[in-house]
Amino acid sequence: MNQILLGAGIVLLVLIIGLLYKISIMVGVARGKKEGPESRSNTVNGVFMLLFLVIFGAMGWISAYLYFDDYNIPVASAHGSVTDTLFWWTMGITGFAFVVTQVLLFYFSFKYRYRKEARATYYPDNSKLEIIWTVVPAVVLTLLVFYGLNVWTDITSQAPEDAEVVEIMGMQFAWKTRYPGADNQLGNYDYRKIDAANMFGMDLTDKNSFDDFMPREIHIPKGKPVLFKIRARDVLHSVYVPYFRLKMDAVPGMPTKFWFVPTKSTADMREETGNPDFNYELACAEICGNGHFTMRMTIVVDEPADYEKWKKEQKSWLSKNPEYMSQVPAALKEVALISSGIDTEAGKITEASF
Amino acid sequence: METADLHIAEEHANEAHEHHEQGFVAKYIFSQDHKIIAKQFLITGILWAVIGGLLSVFFRLQLGFPDMSMEWLRPLLGGWITPTGQLDTEFYLAMVTMHGTIMVFFVLTAGLSGTFSNFLIPLQIGARDMASGFMNMLSYWFFFLSSVIMFISFFISTGPASGGWVIYPPLSALPQAMSGSGLGMTLWLVSMALFIVSTLLGGINYITTVINLRTDGMSFDKLPLTIWAFFLTAIIGLLSFPVLLSAALLLILDRSFGTSFYLSEIYIGGEALPNLGGSPILFQHLFWFLGHPEVYIVLLPSLGITSEIISTNSRKPIFGYKAMIGSMIGIGFLSFIVWAHHMFVTGMNPFLGSIFMLLTLIIAIPSAIKVFNYITTLWKGNIVFTPAMLFSIGLVSFFISGGLTGIFLGNSALDIQLHDTYFVVAHFHLVMGSAAFFGMLAGVYHWFPKMFGRMMDAKLGYVHFWFTFIGIYLIFFPMHYIGIAGFPRRYYSFTNFDAFSTFTDLNAFISIAAVLTFVAQFIFLFNFFYSIFRGRKAPANPWNSNTLEWTTPINPGHGNWPGEIPKVYRWPYDYSKPVNEEYAGKMSEEELANMPDFIPQTVPYSETPETNLPHENDLINLEVKDDEGAIVIDTKKEE
Numbered sequence: 001m002n003q004i005l006l007g008a009g010i011v012l013l014v015l016i017i018g019l020l021y022k023i024s025i026m027v028g029v030a031r032g033k034k035e036g037p038e039s040r041s042n043t044v045n046g047v048f049m050l051l052f053l054v055i056f057g058a059m060g061w062i063s064a065y066l067y068f069d070d071y072n073i074p075v076a077s078a079h080g081s082v083t084d085t086l087f088w089w090t091m092g093i094t095g096f097a098f099v100v101t102q103v104l105l106f107y108f109s110f111k112y113r114y115r116k117e118a119r120a121t122y123y124p125d126n127s128k129l130e131i132i133w134t135v136v137p138a139v140v141l142t143l144l145v146f147y148g149l150n151v152w153t154d155i156t157s158q159a160p161e162d163a164e165v166v167e168i169m170g171m172q173f174a175w176k177t178r179y180p181g182a183d184n185q186l187g188n189y190d191y192r193k194i195d196a197a198n199m200f201g202m203d204l205t206d207k208n209s210f211d212d213f214m215p216r217e218i219h220i221p222k223g224k225p226v227l228f229k230i231r232a233r234d235v236l237h238s239v240y241v242p243y244f245r246l247k248m249d250a251v252p253g254m255p256t257k258f259w260f261v262p263t264k265s266t267a268d269m270r271e272e273t274g275n276p277d278f279n280y281e282l283a284c285a286e287i288c289g290n291g292h293f294t295m296r297m298t299i300v301v302d303e304p305a306d307y308e309k310w311k312k313e314q315k316s317w318l319s320k321n322p323e324y325m326s327q328v329p330a331a332l333k334e335v336a337l338i339s340s341g342i343d344t345e346a347g348k349i350t351e352a353s354f
Numbered sequence: 355m356e357t358a359d360l361h362i363a364e365e366h367a368n369e370a371h372e373h374h375e376q377g378f379v380a381k382y383i384f385s386q387d388h389k390i391i392a393k394q395f396l397i398t399g400i401l402w403a404v405i406g407g408l409l410s411v412f413f414r415l416q417l418g419f420p421d422m423s424m425e426w427l428r429p430l431l432g433g434w435i436t437p438t439g440q441l442d443t444e445f446y447l448a449m450v451t452m453h454g455t456i457m458v459f460f461v462l463t464a465g466l467s468g469t470f471s472n473f474l475i476p477l478q479i480g481a482r483d484m485a486s487g488f489m490n491m492l493s494y495w496f497f498f499l500s501s502v503i504m505f506i507s508f509f510i511s512t513g514p515a516s517g518g519w520v521i522y523p524p525l526s527a528l529p530q531a532m533s534g535s536g537l538g539m540t541l542w543l544v545s546m547a548l549f550i551v552s553t554l555l556g557g558i559n560y561i562t563t564v565i566n567l568r569t570d571g572m573s574f575d576k577l578p579l580t581i582w583a584f585f586l587t588a589i590i591g592l593l594s595f596p597v598l599l600s601a602a603l604l605l606i607l608d609r610s611f612g613t614s615f616y617l618s619e620i621y622i623g624g625e626a627l628p629n630l631g632g633s634p635i636l637f638q639h640l641f642w643f644l645g646h647p648e649v650y651i652v653l654l655p656s657l658g659i660t661s662e663i664i665s666t667n668s669r670k671p672i673f674g675y676k677a678m679i680g681s682m683i684g685i686g687f688l689s690f691i692v693w694a695h696h697m698f699v700t701g702m703n704p705f706l707g708s709i710f711m712l713l714t715l716i717i718a719i720p721s722a723i724k725v726f727n728y729i730t731t732l733w734k735g736n737i738v739f740t741p742a743m744l745f746s747i748g749l750v751s752f753f754i755s756g757g758l759t760g761i762f763l764g765n766s767a768l769d770i771q772l773h774d775t776y777f778v779v780a781h782f783h784l785v786m787g788s789a790a791f792f793g794m795l796a797g798v799y800h801w802f803p804k805m806f807g808r809m810m811d812a813k814l815g816y817v818h819f820w821f822t823f824i825g826i827y828l829i830f831f832p833m834h835y836i837g838i839a840g841f842p843r844r845y846y847s848f849t850n851f852d853a854f855s856t857f858t859d860l861n862a863f864i865s866i867a868a869v870l871t872f873v874a875q876f877i878f879l880f881n882f883f884y885s886i887f888r889g890r891k892a893p894a895n896p897w898n899s900n901t902l903e904w905t906t907p908i909n910p911g912h913g914n915w916p917g918e919i920p921k922v923y924r925w926p927y928d929y930s931k932p933v934n935e936e937y938a939g940k941m942s943e944e945e946l947a948n949m950p951d952f953i954p955q956t957v958p959y960s961e962t963p964e965t966n967l968p969h970e971n972d973l974i975n976l977e978v979k980d981d982e983g984a985i986v987i988d989t990k991k992e993e
Binding site: 102230 | 444447517528531532619620626632670671674675676677699700711718719725726727729738744755758759761767775811814816820831832835836838846851857930
């Protein structure tokens with residue numbers, strides 16, 4: 001019933017508008033209104049051009065000022081500070097070009113609106129002008145390009161040897177993370193070994209995998225280089241942490257990486273933002289299906305000492321899933337027991353279960 | 355020229371009352387007349403624009419008012435509204451995907467190029483019709499078929515393609531990944547394959563026609579900038595669309611025939627797939643090899659249309675005609691070597707990123723030249739604000755706003771943060787979406803009298819312009835803030851993240867602006883369809899324009915000019931040409947005041963001694979010779 005009423009309402013509205021339109025035309029004809037450039041509309045449109053420039057120019061500035069704290073989000077990585085500086089330089093340069101061109105565009109539209117007695121200036125070309133506005137943008141862009149290239153080369157350079165390695169894997173619809181454990185070596189993986197418990201497809205014939213652990217949230221140390229090794233196991237995802245100015249796609253079949261130095265611990269950020277519940281969040285930036293918008297993982301930036309302490313407390317995946325000892329080759333079982341830390345808990349687990 | 359000659363013969367036969375009148379089907383449906391085909395493209399494009407716009411209204415409501423009940427959409431969307439009255443999360447992605455596909459390909463490629471290349475190329479270069487009327491007809495009907503298939507995909511139970519308009523595999527390759535990647539994606543691929551066929555048929559025709567069928571005197575340096583733009587657009591399309599076709603074919607093979615071009619090491623739905631060795635990045639390279647030139651396929655025709663309209667209505671020659679052509683050629687060339695700037699953070703080798711960043715930022719230079727030239731054309735003009743002129747000025751404004759943010763995104767170091775955020779959404783909606791859309795609207799307002807022999811209502815045009823222009827800025831300007839704050843695109847809602855908990859007010863604001871802007875388009879729709887039937891009768895040359903199409907009858911028939919095709923003597927931008935030194939003192943005030951401020955391309959220099967420049971006086975002798983030659987050829991043609 002409501003829909004019928006709504007439909008009828010719309011039809012009625014259209015009819016009324018149509019009628020008003022017809023009446024306005026008839027009135028116009030009856031009064032002998034002028035059409036074309038000499039009509040009043042031309043002046044009105046010219047004036048609107050100027051009004052638009054003034055009003056929207058002001059709105060732009062005011063909103064940019066009002067929302068500044070909302071969009072200028074804190075930066076918490078070393079390279080992020082550099083790219084932010086580059087961002088604001090680019091903003092300055094393009095902002096200048098924006099204001100100049102828009103002002104000229106709308107002001108000229110207003111100023112040179114049709115006048116009966118006026119005649120346009122025949123001015124088909126001017127090589128000097130063309131050269132000026134080819135060369136000036138070229139020079140400015142060259143500067144921006146070289147600035148950008150420098151920054152980009154630094155960010156994408158090899159990670160330092162001592163970087164903390166963290167593996168991040170995207171799947172529909174969650175992030176998973178794996179740490180190399182005490183040996184600082186991530187174990188091999190094979191996607192065909194993936195099952196409900198072995199989400200990473202860890203290859204347990206590789207001794208590096210015995211001490212790997214998989215916490216529920218990512219911990220990283222403040223002030224030290226961190227290397228994210230990134231992969232996906234089903235479709236494309238993208239590792240995205242806004243406060244670190246960090247983004248890198250996770251690609252099935254092609255591991256990617258991103259290294260950076262976090263500069264503010266979670267506690268620092270809680271203080272800076274005044275939000276006691278603040279947490280760094282890992283989001284997905286590449287469309288990956290229904291749950292794309294739910295792929296969230298918490299990242300905790302610790303002081304280095306706290307980080308080391310946290311790392312020591314983590315139990316290896318193998319020790320939490322001892323039934324997978326059956327996949328470990330006989331020759332390596334001894335090593336597996338020690339490096340996974342199972343032997344220290346031997347009291348709880350009987351030999352028979354292996 | 356054979357087909358053209360045949361048309362003439364036919365025309366003459368009709369005049370001789372032999373009653374070869376075409377039936378309704380041949381005249382309006384399976385028509386081979388470029389003007390009818392153009393209108394078919396336009397009307398289909400308008401229908402798609404309404405659908406595409408409506409989709410954006412739906413998902414903008416979701417983004418602006420995440421708690422709102424969508425129950426009222428159930429009659430339309432049925433099962434895509436969840437039992438709790440919310441929009442289904444996957445259908446949200448489907449709408450985003452279809453909005454992109456429809457707007458980019460069906461509206462701004464077919465609706466824009468299809469309409470204006472078809473309509474204007476023969477009329478502005480002085481040809482009877484396209485080189486191949488039959489291929490031209492096929493071009494439309496392939497597009498129509500493609501449209502039908504895409505439209506059908508809305509009504510299947512698994513829903514239309516939902517993996518984003520870029521359809522990156524593996525998401526688009528695996529029905530296990532999302533239901534839209536099932537039949538919906540198959541239909542998408544089939545539809546796009548047909549669409550590409552349509553584009554290629556059209557493109558070959560445009561290129562051939564421009565090269566071969568120009569009238570006497572219409573050398574390339576006398577072509578209107580519209581034709582230059584359509585010509586370059588067609589070349590870009592011809593070189594890039596086949597690559598999309600190959601990308602789509604490989605995807606079809608991966609989806610249905612067990613190949614592994616794009617798939618490797620995938621574990622999904624509880625099983626490990628056998629595919630090994632493929633690369634999803636390969637698809638992205640192939641896709642963007644079309645995808646980036648596509649941006650210019652969408653934009654260049656609009657820039658051409660705008661050049662013509664701004665010059666006409668400023669009553670001034672376009673400033674830097676040669677520089678405009680040069681910058682379009684530059685943009686066309688560069689558009690092929692910048693594609694990987696869409697892929698800075700896909701894991702592509704960072705060194706490649708550096709190269710593509712360098713090349714990408716170079717493209718800003720020809721774009722800047724174009725903007726400065728437009729502004730200089732306005733300077734000291736005598737500007738007539740027709741609706742077309744308003745939309746053209748609006749286009750330049752969008753082109754500036756959206757173009758400048760490209761300098762951020764083309765910089766790989768900045769793209770790390772901005773990639774796939776609302777900053778990108780704001781950027782391309784302004785620079786290619788809205789700008790190209792404004793070019794299309796400007797074109798419709800400007801050439802409507804030629805298309806339908808009637809005028810659109812100017813007042814409604816003004817209202818339409820101001821609502822749309824302001825509306826679009828209200829939508830996309832605040833979006834930059836949301837993007838700088840890092841909000842990712844294609845998110846159903848932002849409630850899962852603390853980092854994206856701000857801007858609820860601004861998101862609601864944007865949605866309201868989007869709804870109002872959409873509603874304002876009905877002013878245009880009313881004006882358009884009403885004026886086709888009831889609009890004021892158009893004069894022969896309503897905008898006092900120089901180009902050839904205004905020398906045809908008000909309702910040009912088959913073959914465009916009833917008699918001979920006019921000959922062209924000068925470039926199309928002789929507006930407000932001043933009296934030369936020789937005549938300066940000789941003419942009375944009154945004579946000067948009554949001098950028209952435009953000299954059509956068909957007026958020989960011998961008729962305008964008072965405005966000729968010295969080198970143009972030298973051309974008069976050539977004109978006479980050419981005329982004698984031309985007559986001989988023409989009599990042959992007329993048999």
